[in-house]
Amino acid sequence: MTAAGRAALTRAVGLVLGIVVLFSLIQEPFRLLEARLLGAILRVLPRTGEVVVVGPSVVVFPEGEVYIRAVLLPSCSSLAPVLAMAVLWPLAPRGQRLRRGVRAVGLAAVVIAVGNLLRLLLSLLAGRWFGVGALVAFHDSVGAAFSYVYVVVGLLVGLRTLLAPSPPDPATSPVPAVAPKLVEVS
Secondary structure (H helix, E strand, O other): OOHHHHHHHHHHHHHHHHHHHHHHHHHHHHHHHHHHHHHHHHHHHHOOOOEEEEEEEEEEOOOOOOOEEEOOOOOOOOOHHHHHHHHHHHHHOOHHHHHHHHHHHHHHHHHHHHHHHHHHHHHHHHHHOHHHHHHHHHHHHHHHHHHHHHHHHHHHHHHHHHHHOOOOOOOOOOOOOOOOOOOOOO
């Protein structure tokens, strides 16, 4: 293996290990945040019933019906795919790695987090309106397909941001930055 190959492999392994460590450190607080956001959204929707958030669990008490409890497990969270978007960072052009990398990863993360929140919300609403069986069926079928879509869309948004053409550098551009003045001669 060449020196460049070893360096690339070392960076890749370091990135993966860093993501695994970061995931293990912040997955619980992240799931708690997602559960709170989900509970806040459910509370403002009509005919949802009382909503209680306990740790990473969201419990919905519809009037006169059996309660529904959904637990946000690490696999239900958007944290893993959000952290996976960190692979975009090394793809940024060298001179623009910080600005473009942060923007690309940030936009991809927002798309994924919002998509996951929508998936969880729709799963809970399916359970609220059609019973616990509908919650599980929606989460495991439609929700799984939807999660694939929002992760791919997040990746494409990140790549589009990352690989967008740079504006020309005025110092090296053959076109003058300021158009010459035209003088009218009579």
